[in-house]
Amino acid sequence: PPRTAIQAPKSDFQWLPFRFERLSEDEVFISNVAGEWLLLTDSEFGQLQSLSFGDLALPRKLAGKHFITTSDDSVDQRLLALKLATRMRRMMELTGLHIFVVTLRCEHACEYCQVSRKNSASTEFDMSTEDAMKALDIVFQSPGRNIKIEFQGGESLLNFPLIQKIVLEANKRNLVEDRDLRFVIATNLVPLTDEILDFAQEHSIYFSTSLDGPPELHNANRARPGKNSHELASQGIKRVKERLGPDSVSALMTTTVRSLAQPEDIIDEYVKHGLNEVFLRFLSPYGFAV
Numbered sequence: 001p002p003r004t005a006i007q008a009p010k011s012d013f014q015w016l017p018f019r020f021e022r023l024s025e026d027e028v029f030i031s032n033v034a035g036e037w038l039l040l041t042d043s044e045f046g047q048l049q050s051l052s053f054g055d056l057a058l059p060r061k062l063a064g065k066h067f068i069t070t071s072d073d074s075v076d077q078r079l080l081a082l083k084l085a086t087r088m089r090r091m092m093e094l095t096g097l098h099i100f101v102v103t104l105r106c107e108h109a110c111e112y113c114q115v116s117r118k119n120s121a122s123t124e125f126d127m128s129t130e131d132a133m134k135a136l137d138i139v140f141q142s143p144g145r146n147i148k149i150e151f152q153g154g155e156s157l158l159n160f161p162l163i164q165k166i167v168l169e170a171n172k173r174n175l176v177e178d179r180d181l182r183f184v185i186a187t188n189l190v191p192l193t194d195e196i197l198d199f200a201q202e203h204s205i206y207f208s209t210s211l212d213g214p215p216e217l218h219n220a221n222r223a224r225p226g227k228n229s230h231e232l233a234s235q236g237i238k239r240v241k242e243r244l245g246p247d248s249v250s251a252l253m254t255t256t257v258r259s260l261a262q263p264e265d266i267i268d269e270y271v272k273h274g275l276n277e278v279f280l281r282f283l284s285p286y287g288f289a290v
Contacts, residue, residue, distance in 0.1 A: 013051045013059060013068045016080055020045070034083035036065040094144040100135060100166060101152050102127045103159040108188055108224045112254055114286040117154055126159045132166050139170070140177055150184040150208075157191040167203050184208055188222070188229070189236025197243045207240050209233060211251040211273065213266040217258055237273050252279040 018032040028045040031037040040048065044058055051068070053059045062068045066083065069076035104125035106117040118125045139147060149170060151163050167183055174181045183205040200207070211233060212218040218230040240249040251273070253259065253266060270278050283289055 013053075013063075013070060015048075015051070016066050016069055016076065018067050030067060032066060032080070034066060034080055035087055036067070036083070038062070038065060038067070095142040096144050096146050097148050097150060098135075098139045098142075099150050099152055100127065100132065101154070102132070102156050102162050102166075103154040105158045106153055106155040106188075107158075107190065108155065108222055108229065110222045111288065112221065112256060112283050113288040114284040115154060116287045120158060125154070127162060129162065129165060132162055133169065136166065136170055136173065140173055140179075144179075146180045146182075148182045148184060150186060152186045155188055155191065156185055157187045157189075157196060160191070160196060164199060167199075167205070171203065182206070187236075188233060189240070190224070190229075190232045192236050192239060197239065200240075200248075201244055207244075207249040209237065209249060209251050210254065211237070211269065211275070212253045212256075213259060213262060214269050217262065217265070220258060221254065221256055234273065237275075241274065246274060250277075250279075251275050252281045254281045254283065256283065 016032065018030050020028055020030045022028050023039075026042045028040045028042065029037065030040060030045075030048075038061070047053050047058060048062065048067070059068060063070075063076065066076055066080040101115075104115060104118045105120050105122055106113075106115075107120050108117075139149065149166070151166075153159075156163065163185065170181060170183075183203065184207070185200070185205060186208045189207070189209050199205070210222065212221045215230040218233065219227055222229040222233075237249055237251070251270070259266060267278065
């Protein structure tokens with residue numbers, strides 16, 4: 001049903017702009033422009049509507065997240081505006097991340113793969129040099145100061161020659177463009193070679209890989225011939241760190257049903273590899289993951 005306007009009652013408090021949605025008979029969701037939110041009971045929402053509170057606990061909670069303010073206080077309104085500006089600041093940076101899917105080929109058979117991957121011999125699914133150069137044209141059309149080019153797949157390193165061409169050409173163009181230009185290769189690290197590490201070292205390229213947890217979990221999620229995905233990923237992380245430094249490689253885990261029963265084991269695995277954070281990636285309903 002259409003919502004009717006609520007008239008502000010006389011009170012020591014005032015509303016700040018917020019939206020609300022009733023989730024059930026006794027639960028109401030509220031949020032504001034700064035991204036703050038709360039779940040209120042029906043009684044609490046009634047107190048918010050009337051701006052009449054039984055004690056100070058609820059108004060303190062509401063004021064702390066900028067849903068209400070005192071009648072004579074403009075500080076809360078300025079803080080809300082500052083939070084909104086902080087939330088929207090990335091809009092001023094414009095497009096900063098540019099993803100090049102250089103191949104759809106991969107020698108893994110991850111059950112949650114969001115790409116309709118192809119086998120390692122299917123080179124017709126590689127990006128062409130011509131398309132890559134046209135994509136670079138678009139990259140440098142971005143007026144943003146900071147530009148990150150990330151290479152993805154499939155397994156991106158199966159088309160490493162194209163990655164080399166893109167990096168060299170981007171650096172050449174950047175002599176004129178003068179942007180803060182960075183490169184990341186998203187890879188399972190299996191095709192890693194000394195040649196690749198040499199090139200990454202020369203051009204300050206970072207690596208991003210997948211680590212779903214201990215061997216049994218990782219290998220179940222990320223199947224490959226030989227059933228040694230975890231072993232090879234671990235070896236790759238170690239090689240990159242030893243050659244390029246401790247912060248040269250990051251990892252993420254894809255959360256599956258198998259992950260839910262062993263969070264401590266997952267954290268222990270990350271600690272063992274000297275990784276300082278765990279990025280929880282949820283399943284994306286694309287490709288084979290559907």
